[in-house]
Amino acid sequence: MCAIGDTENAVVTNGQVHFYFLQDGSLRSGKLIKVHKQSSGMAYFAGNLYVATMPNLVKYSIDGKQDKLLYKDTEAGGQVTISRCAISREGQFIYVTGLDCPGLLVLDIFGNKLTFVKHLDMVSPRGLHVAPGGQVFLCGTGSSIVLQLDREHNKLVKVADGNDGLWSPQCVVLLNGKSLMIIGQEATNSILVLRVS
Incomplete structure (x- = not known):
């Protein structure tokens, strides 16, 4: 969509x-x-x-x-x-x-x-999002991580993982004007909301 x-x-x-x-x-x-x-x-x-x-x-x-x-x-x-x-x-x-x-x-x-x-930890990428501020996020159902692409397009940096309650993420969105990341999780049929800095 x-x-x-x-x-x-x-x-x-x-x-x-x-x-x-x-x-x-x-x-x-x-x-x-x-x-x-x-x-x-x-x-x-x-x-x-x-x-x-x-x-x-x-x-x-x-x-x-x-x-x-x-x-x-x-x-x-x-x-x-x-x-x-x-x-x-x-x-x-x-x-x-x-x-x-x-x-x-x-x-x-x-x-x-x-x-x-x-990124060696990325498995089965499904969620890909460009936020209103230009940040690029990637997540995968086979891994419990959300990655952010650095501005130079040189590396993917982990911004959320299993320690944040993340499990099998399918989609990720950063809300406009907010510091809230919304992550849809396939395995649990739940939505995780994280505050990011």
């Missing part, structure tokens, strides 16, 4: 992107566009959808026309290395990860590989 604007969201599932609008306090269904069947994650920036399609990252126009294959993982060998993506607030970087990826791939907005930042 990704936000398109203040009142519009898009959800990718089964080769389709469904658009929803918030209207009069209710969620209303909007248009639907077709994308690759194996699409599992997406991000929106400047009128375009960036869709993770295992092992590709594809750019679509908002009306569903495939614009460009931005990146293909030619070394995936059947592994899921591209299933989540996020874009930096200024649109300079695209962050990509997948269930079989032990870290975070950083691309420029044109799909050129800039770096791959690995």
Whole structure:
């Protein structure tokens, strides 16, 4: 799922992107566009959808026309290395990860590989979030950690782990204007809220 604007969201599932609008306090269904069947994650920036399609990252126009294959993982060998993506607030970087990826791939907005930042403790990354302040967070269901990418894109730093009550994190969000990190946990079907500095 990704936000398109203040009142519009898009959800990718089964080769389709469904658009929803918030209207009069209710969620209303909007248009639907077709994308690759194996699409599992997406991000929106400047009128375009960036869709993770295992092992590709594809750019679509908002009306569903495939614009460009931005990146293909030619070394995936059947592994899921591209299933989540996020874009930096200024649109300079695209962050990509997948269930079989032990870290975070950083691309420029044109799909050129800039770096791959690995973390030995990361297992099955699922949650990828760019906060309003530009911080990039990553978590995985196979590990009890939340990592933050440093500003230089050189390393992933642990910001939460099992000592904080974290277990099998699936998604992570840092609230705008708050020091609160919200983490959805798959194994416990619970939400953990942590105060971060």
